[in-house]
Amino acid sequence: MPLPLRLQPTSPVSLQTQIFEQVRAMILEGRLRPGERLPATRTLSEQIGIARNTAALAYERLTAEGYIETRSSVGTFVSFQIPESALYAASQNSPPSARKPRRAIGSPVNPTFRCQAVVNPHRGRLVADFWVGRPDPDSFPRKTWAQLIVKRLRTAGSDLTEYRAQSGLFDLRRAIADRLRPTRNIATNADEIVIVGGCQDGLSLVSRLMLGPGATAVVEQPCYQGAAFLFESFGANVVSVPVDDRGLDCSLLPDVRNAVAYVTPSHQYPLGVTLSLERRLELLAWAAETDSYILEDDYDSDFRFHGAPIAALKGLDRTGRVIYLGTFSKSLGAGLRLGYVVFPPELVERARDMKTLMNNGQPWLEQATLADFMTSGGYERHVRRIRKLYLSRRNALLAALEKHFPGGEIIGDEAGMHLAWRLPSSFPPAREIEQRAIEAGVGVYTLTSGAAVGFDTSPENDRYLVLGFSSLTEREIAAGIARLAEALAPVTDRKHRPKRLVVEC
Ligand SMILES: Cc1ncc(COP(=O)(O)O)c(C=O)c1O
Incomplete structure (x- = not known):
C-alpha cells in the first residue's frame, strides 16, 4: 500500500527529513503497526516522484533510530520495539488539536511549538x-543613516555602556507618538509607548502579559503564523474567526471573557482586505463587553495607495481596549529589529516591567539613529x-x-x-x-x-x-x-x- 506522505518540496526542511518525520509520526500514532511492511525504496521513490537515494537515506535514519528494520531479501517492516525516547516527540508535526503538550522526561524543552516561515528557502536561486x-534593499537610506549613526557614536558618552530606559529611548518614543497622531489618528504620547524588537517582540511581550494555558486568543482565519504560533506556544486556546471581503467576520466572535484578539485591520495578513468601519465598531464593542483586548498589528499601513490613509482601530478606541503594534521592518528593513507597542495607560507600567524582564530593552544606537532620522524629516x-x-x-x-x-x-x-x-x-x-x-x-x-x-x-x-x-x-x-x-x-x-x-x- 502506498504511504500517505505529504511532501512539501518548497519547505526548508529536506525531503529526506520530511519522509523520516512523517513515517515516524505514522508509527508513533499507530497508523503504521509493528510488523507492517513498508514499500521498498524504489517503489516509494516512484510513487512520490523523488530520487531513490532520498528515500533510502530516510529509511536508513528510521532504521538507525529503531523505528523500522530491514530483513534481507524479505523487505522493510515497522519495528516491534519502538524506542521509548521517541514517545514524547510524537506530536511535533500533527495539528495543534491533536498535540498533547508532553515534555521529555529529563528535558525542559517544550516539543510542541511551531514557528513561522521568516527565511525564504529559495532566496537568491530564482529568476x-x-x-x-x-523592502527593496536598495531603498535603505544608507548614506543618511551612516551620517546619523556616526554623529551619535561621537557624542554617545555613557549611552553605550549604561542601561537606558527599558521602554526605549525617549526621543524615539516621542517621535513615534508625534507621527502616529497625524498619520494614524492615534492620540498618544511617549509614555504610552514601549520600543520593541519588531512586531514579533511586541507580540511576545503582550503574550507574556496576558496569555497562558486556558486563556483565549482569537485570530483571523487565515492568520499570520508569527502571531498564531506564538499564542499556541503559550498554551492559549486559539480560536479562529473567518475573514471575508470586509475583514474579520465579527458576528462570529466567540462568547468568551478576557480574551486577546489579534487582528490586521489595515491590510489583513495574508489576504490584504481592509476591515470595514462597521466591523471595527463591532469589534471594539465586543472587546468592551467581554473585557477583552484587541492586538492591532499595523505592519504595513505606510503603504496605502489610494485615498486617505485609513485611521487605525486604536484611533477609534474610547475604552482603552486596543494595544497597537507598529514596526520599522517594512518601511526601513527587518534587519533593524525595531518596532513599538502603544499600550492603554493602565497597562504601560506592567508592560515596561515585562520588557525589562525579557531583555532590558533594545539597543541604544539604532534607536538614537532612528529618532534623529524621524525628527529631521528624513523618515517621512x-x-x-x-x-x-x-x-x-x-x-x-x-x-x-x-x-x-x-x-x-x-x-x-x-x-x-x-x-x-x-x-x-x-x-x-x-x-x-x-x-x-x-x-x-x-x-x-x-x-x-x-x-x-x-x-x-x-x-x-x-x-x-x-x-x-x-x-x-x-x-x-x-x-x-x-x-x-x-x-x-x-x-x-x-x-x-x-x-x-x-x-x-
Ligand atoms: C502580519 C505581520 N506582522 C508583522 C510582521 C513584521 O514582523 P517584525 O516587525 O517582527 O519584523 C510581519 C512580517 O512579515 C507580518 O507579515
Whole structure:
C-alpha cells in the first residue's frame, strides 16, 4: 500500500527529513503497526516522484533510530520495539488539536511549538521571486543613516555602556507618538509607548502579559503564523474567526471573557482586505463587553495607495481596549529589529516591567539613529519615496497579471507590499502552482509558504497565491509573470493561457 506522505518540496526542511518525520509520526500514532511492511525504496521513490537515494537515506535514519528494520531479501517492516525516547516527540508535526503538550522526561524543552516561515528557502536561486513583505534593499537610506549613526557614536558618552530606559529611548518614543497622531489618528504620547524588537517582540511581550494555558486568543482565519504560533506556544486556546471581503467576520466572535484578539485591520495578513468601519465598531464593542483586548498589528499601513490613509482601530478606541503594534521592518528593513507597542495607560507600567524582564530593552544606537532620522524629516521623505516606488511596482504586477491571466481575481492590492490572487477554479491548487513556478525559476507562494496559517482545513486555503512586489523592479515583475504564465500553460484553461509565450529575461 502506498504511504500517505505529504511532501512539501518548497519547505526548508529536506525531503529526506520530511519522509523520516512523517513515517515516524505514522508509527508513533499507530497508523503504521509493528510488523507492517513498508514499500521498498524504489517503489516509494516512484510513487512520490523523488530520487531513490532520498528515500533510502530516510529509511536508513528510521532504521538507525529503531523505528523500522530491514530483513534481507524479505523487505522493510515497522519495528516491534519502538524506542521509548521517541514517545514524547510524537506530536511535533500533527495539528495543534491533536498535540498533547508532553515534555521529555529529563528535558525542559517544550516539543510542541511551531514557528513561522521568516527565511525564504529559495532566496537568491530564482529568476523572479515574489516573496512577500520585503523592502527593496536598495531603498535603505544608507548614506543618511551612516551620517546619523556616526554623529551619535561621537557624542554617545555613557549611552553605550549604561542601561537606558527599558521602554526605549525617549526621543524615539516621542517621535513615534508625534507621527502616529497625524498619520494614524492615534492620540498618544511617549509614555504610552514601549520600543520593541519588531512586531514579533511586541507580540511576545503582550503574550507574556496576558496569555497562558486556558486563556483565549482569537485570530483571523487565515492568520499570520508569527502571531498564531506564538499564542499556541503559550498554551492559549486559539480560536479562529473567518475573514471575508470586509475583514474579520465579527458576528462570529466567540462568547468568551478576557480574551486577546489579534487582528490586521489595515491590510489583513495574508489576504490584504481592509476591515470595514462597521466591523471595527463591532469589534471594539465586543472587546468592551467581554473585557477583552484587541492586538492591532499595523505592519504595513505606510503603504496605502489610494485615498486617505485609513485611521487605525486604536484611533477609534474610547475604552482603552486596543494595544497597537507598529514596526520599522517594512518601511526601513527587518534587519533593524525595531518596532513599538502603544499600550492603554493602565497597562504601560506592567508592560515596561515585562520588557525589562525579557531583555532590558533594545539597543541604544539604532534607536538614537532612528529618532534623529524621524525628527529631521528624513523618515517621512523616505516613506513618501518608497510608497511611490511600490505603487509603480504594484501597478506593474497588476498589468502583468492582467496581460497573462486576464480577468484574474486580485485582492488586497489597495495597500501594502503584497497582493493575493484567488485562482480560477479551472487552475490546479496553489501548492501545485507554487511548485511548477519554482521549477521555472519564479517564486509565487501559497498562503502557508507565505507565513500564513489556515485553521480550517478547507480546500479554499489552497486557492490563493500571495505575491510580494516591493523588492522586484518593474522589469523583473513583467518577466517573472511572463515566465509564470509559460510554466502554467500546460495546466491552465485555454482562456487563461498566455497569448504570447515570451520570456523577457
Ligand atoms: C502580519 C505581520 N506582522 C508583522 C510582521 C513584521 O514582523 P517584525 O516587525 O517582527 O519584523 C510581519 C512580517 O512579515 C507580518 O507579515
